Amino acid sequence: MLNVQAMPTPAQWQPTGGRHAIEPAPDAHYSPLQEIHDLLRYDSPLRTSGETELFQRRRLKAGQSALVMGQPFDGLYVVRLGTLKTLITNVDGGVHVLGFPMKGNLLGFDGIYQNAYMSEVVALTDCDLIRIPAAELFADRISNHLEHMAYWASSREITQEQEAYSLTRSVKSEARVARFLHTMSRRFEAMGWSPSRFILPMTRRDIGHHLSVTVETVSRAFSALVQVGIIEVEFREIRILDRDALRNFER
Amino acid sequence: MLNVQAMPTPAQWQPTGGRHAIEPAPDAHYSPLQEIHDLLRYDSPLRTSGETELFQRRRLKAGQSALVMGQPFDGLYVVRLGTLKTLITNVDGGVHVLGFPMKGNLLGFDGIYQNAYMSEVVALTDCDLIRIPAAELFADRISNHLEHMAYWASSREITQEQEAYSLTRSVKSEARVARFLHTMSRRFEAMGWSPSRFILPMTRRDIGHHLSVTVETVSRAFSALVQVGIIEVEFREIRILDRDALRNFER
DNA sequence: CGCGCGTTTGAACGGGCTCAAACCTTGTGG
DNA sequence: CCACAAGGTTTGAGCCCGTTCAAACGCGCG
Numbered sequence: 174m175l176n177v178q179a180m181p182t183p184a185q186w187q188p189t190g191g192r193h194a195i196e197p198a199p200d201a202h203y204s205p206l207q208e209i210h211d212l213l214r215y216d217s218p219l220r221t222s223g224e225t226e227l228f229q230r231r232r233l234k235a236g237q238s239a240l241v242m243g244q245p246f247d248g249l250y251v252v253r254l255g256t257l258k259t260l261i262t263n264v265d266g267g268v269h270v271l272g273f274p275m276k277g278n279l280l281g282f283d284g285i286y287q288n289a290y291m292s293e294v295v296a297l298t299d300c301d302l303i304r305i306p307a308a309e310l311f312a313d314r315i316s317n318h319l320e321h322m323a324y325w326a327s328s329r330e331i332t333q334e335q336e337a338y339s340l341t342r343s344v345k346s347e348a349r350v351a352r353f354l355h356t357m358s359r360r361f362e363a364m365g366w367s368p369s370r371f372i373l374p375m376t377r378r379d380i381g382h383h384l385s386v387t388v389e390t391v392s393r394a395f396s397a398l399v400q401v402g403i404i405e406v407e408f409r410e411i412r413i414l415d416r417d418a419l420r421n422f423e424r
Numbered sequence: 425m426l427n428v429q430a431m432p433t434p435a436q437w438q439p440t441g442g443r444h445a446i447e448p449a450p451d452a453h454y455s456p457l458q459e460i461h462d463l464l465r466y467d468s469p470l471r472t473s474g475e476t477e478l479f480q481r482r483r484l485k486a487g488q489s490a491l492v493m494g495q496p497f498d499g500l501y502v503v504r505l506g507t508l509k510t511l512i513t514n515v516d517g518g519v520h521v522l523g524f525p526m527k528g529n530l531l532g533f534d535g536i537y538q539n540a541y542m543s544e545v546v547a548l549t550d551c552d553l554i555r556i557p558a559a560e561l562f563a564d565r566i567s568n569h570l571e572h573m574a575y576w577a578s579s580r581e582i583t584q585e586q587e588a589y590s591l592t593r594s595v596k597s598e599a600r601v602a603r604f605l606h607t608m609s610r611r612f613e614a615m616g617w618s619p620s621r622f623i624l625p626m627t628r629r630d631i632g633h634h635l636s637v638t639v640e641t642v643s644r645a646f647s648a649l650v651q652v653g654i655i656e657v658e659f660r661e662i663r664i665l666d667r668d669a670l671r672n673f674e675r
Numbered sequence: 676c677g678c679g680c681g682t683t684t685g686a687a688c689g690g691g692c693t694c695a696a697a698c699c700t701t702g703t704g705g
Numbered sequence: 706c707c708a709c710a711a712g713g714t715t716t717g718a719g720c721c722c723g724t725t726c727a728a729a730c731g732c733g734c735g
Contacts, residue, residue: 261590264674269590283586285579292586311572321562324575328536331582335534335543338589339512339520341636344692346723376681385592390723392683408682408732423515595724597691627713641691643715659700659714 206319209303212251212277213326229304233257233296239280240294246284248306249323252276255300256374260382261292270383272334273297273375276364282327297374341385349384350394351422354404358413369413398422457570460554463502463528464577480555484508484547490531491545497535499557500574503527506551507625511633512543521634523585524548524626527615533578548625592636600635601645602673605655609664620664649673 209228231250233239239250239257252274259271259280271292274280280302284290310320340352362368373380377391384391398404403419405412413419460479482501484490490501490508503525510522510531522543525531531553535541561571591603613619624631628642635642649655654670656663664670 261586263590267590267595271586271589283579283583285576286583287580291583320571320575324571324578325536327575327578327582328534329538331578332534332537332542335512335522338522339514339518341592344518344722377683378681387724388682389684389725393723396683595690628715629713638692639714640693640716644691647715 208253209251209305210322212253212303213279213322214277215322215325227306227309229306231302231304233300233302235296235298235300237296238293239296239300239302240284240290240292242290242293244284244290246281246288246290246307248304248308248310249282250280250302250304252278252280253301253303255296255298257294257296257300258375258379258383259292259294268382269385270379272337272383273379275360279323279326279330282323282330297379337383346384346386346390347394347397348423349386350380350391351398351403351419353380353384354398354411354413355416355419355423357411358416358419369416371411373409373411459504460502460556461573463504463554464530464573465528466573466576478557478560480557482553482555484551484553486547486549486551488547489544490547490551490553491535491541491543493541493544495535495541497532497539497541497558499555499559499561500533501531501553501555503529503531504552504554506547506549508545508547508551509626509630510543510545519633520636521630523588523634524630526611530574530577530581533574533581548630588634597635597637597641598645598648599674600637601631601642602649602654602670604631604635605649605662605664606667606670606674608662609667609670620667622662624660624662 206228230253231239233255242261254276257274257280259274260268261271262268274294280294281290283292305319305323310323337356340349340356357371357373358368361371375383377388377395381388381391395404395406398419399406401418403413403415403422405414457479481504482490484506493512505527508525508531510525511519512522513519523529525545531545532541534543556570556574561574588607591600591607608622608624609619612622626634628639628646632639632642646655646657649670650657652669654664654666654673656665
C-alpha cells in the first residue's frame with residue numbers, strides 16, 4: 174500500500190492509521206464520552222462521568238463499508254483513526270465523493286431523517302470508529318449534552334462540506350486540485366502530522382470523483398504542479414515544496 | 425414581476441407568496457410551535473401547548489437578506505411563505521447557490537458551529553419566516569422536542585442538499601437543467617400547487633450558479649427542451665408538457 | 676508469475692465558456 | 706404617463722479546456 178524505498182518508515186512523519194495502528198494503553202479512568210468530546214474538539218466543558226460500555230468501538234479493514242445507503246439508522250460515528258470516503262451514487266450510476274472523513278469527523282448525520290443512512294461510507298485505510306447509539310443520542314440521561322455536541326459537530330461537517338462544494342466551482346481543474354492538496358495539508362496539520370509531507374489515502378479516481386473531474390485530469394494537474402516546482406509527487410506520497418504558491422494557485 | 429397577458433392571475437394556480445401574500449386568520453388557539461411542527465412536516469406527535477410570543481415572525485421583501493455570512497447565530501428559521509436562495513461566496517468572488525429554500529425548509533443550521541452563519545440567504549420573493557430562537561432551541565423547557573425536531577429537519581436539508589450536489593455531476597448540462605426543472609415541479613407539487621405550470625422565482629443566473637454552468641448554457645438548455653416539445657417557456661413561466669420525457673432526459 | 680488495478684502521458688474531439696449583440700421586462704424619476 | 710436606465714433573457718460565433726480513447730508501465734496480490 175505504501176511506497177517505501179530507502180526512507181524512514183512513514184509512521185514517523187505520518188501516523189496514518191494504516192495497518193499498524195497502535196492501541197492506546199487503557200486508562201483506569203477512561204471515559205468514552207470524554208474521548209468523543211475530545212475527538213470532536215467540542216469547546217464546552219464536560220460534566221458527566223464516563224459511562225463505559227455504551228459507546229462501542231468499531232474496527233474496519235481497508236475497503237470495508239462503514240455505512241451503506243438505506244441501512245437503518247443506528248447512531249452516529251466518530252472517527253478515531255484512519256481515513257474513509259463518503260459517497261453517493263446517482264441514478265445513472267455516476268458516483269460523487271462528498272468527502273474524506275478522518276480523525277475527529279462525524280459520520281451518519283444524514284441518517285436521522287428517515288431513520289436510514291443516505292450515503293455510503295467506505296474505509297480507505299484500516300479504521301477505528303466510536304459509535305454514538307441512537308438511543309443515547311436522544312435520551313435525556315446525559316442532560317442533553319450528547320445531543321448538543323452531535324448537533325454542533327453536524328453543523329461543522331455541513332459547513333466544511335459546503336466549502337468543499339464551492340471548491341468544485343473553481344474554473345480551472347488545476348486550481349481545484351491545488352486547493353484539494355492545500356486542504357489535505359491543513360487537515361494533516363490539524364491532526365498534528367506533517368503538513369508538507371504526507372501520503373494520500375485515496376486514489377486519483379476518488380479525488381476526481383470528489384472534484385468532479387476525470388482521473389486523467391487529476392494526474393495531469395499533479396504533473397503540472399510538479400513541473401512548476403510547487404510539489405513533489407511519488408505515487409501516493411506528496412511533498413509540498415512551496416505552500417504559498419500552492420495557495421495562490423487556487424484562484 | 426409576472427408576465428400576465430390575457431390569462432387568469434397566477435395566484436390561482438401558484439400562490440407563490442409574491443407581493444400579495446394573504447395573512448391567515450389568527451386562530452384563538454394558534455400555536456407557533458404547532459405551525460413549525462406542521463411546516464417542517466415532522467412525523468411525531470406534538471405534546472406541548474403553544475407558547476406564543478417565543479417564535480417571532482420575520483417579514484422580508486424581495487431582495488432583502490435573511491442571513492448574512494458571519495452574522496452571529498441567533499436561531500434557526502422556518503420558511504412560512506416565499507422563496508429564497510442560499511449561497512456562499514468563494515475567495516475569488518465566485519458564488520455558488522446551494523439551494524432555493526421554500527415553504528417548510530429550515531435555514532441557518534450551518535450557524536450552530538462557531539455561533540455564526542456560514543452562508544448567505546437572500547429573499548427572491550417577499551418572504552415570511554418563523555424564528556426558532558437559539559435560547560429555546562437548546563433549553564430543556566419543551567422537553568427536548570424542539571431540538572429533536574430541528575435536528576431531524578437539519579438532517580433532511582443536508583440529505584436533499586447532497587442530492588442536489590450529485591445533480592451537478594451529471595455530464596450534460598441539459599440533463600442538469602432538466603433535473604432541476606423536475607425537482608422544482610416535485611417541490612411545487614409537494615406544496616399543493618401545480619406541478620406542470622409554475623413561475624420560477626429565480627433568475628437564469630441563479631440557476632446557473634446552482635448547477636455550475638453559465639447563464640447562456642441555462643438559456644440554451646431551456647430552448648433545447650422547448651425544441652423537443654417537453655416544456656414551454658415564457659420568461660419565468662414554465663409549463664411542463666411531458667413529465668416522463670423530462671425525467672428521462674435527466675440521465 | 677500473471678492478473679488486476681492504479682498511474683501517467685499522448686492525441687483528437689466536442690461541449691461549455693467567452694465575447695458580443697439584440698430584445699424584452701421592470702423600476703425610477705421627471 | 707412616458708422616457709430612460711438597469712438588468713434579465715436569448716441567440717450566434719469562435720475558442721479552449723476537459724473528456725474520451727488509447728497505450729505503456731509499475732505495483733500489489735492471489
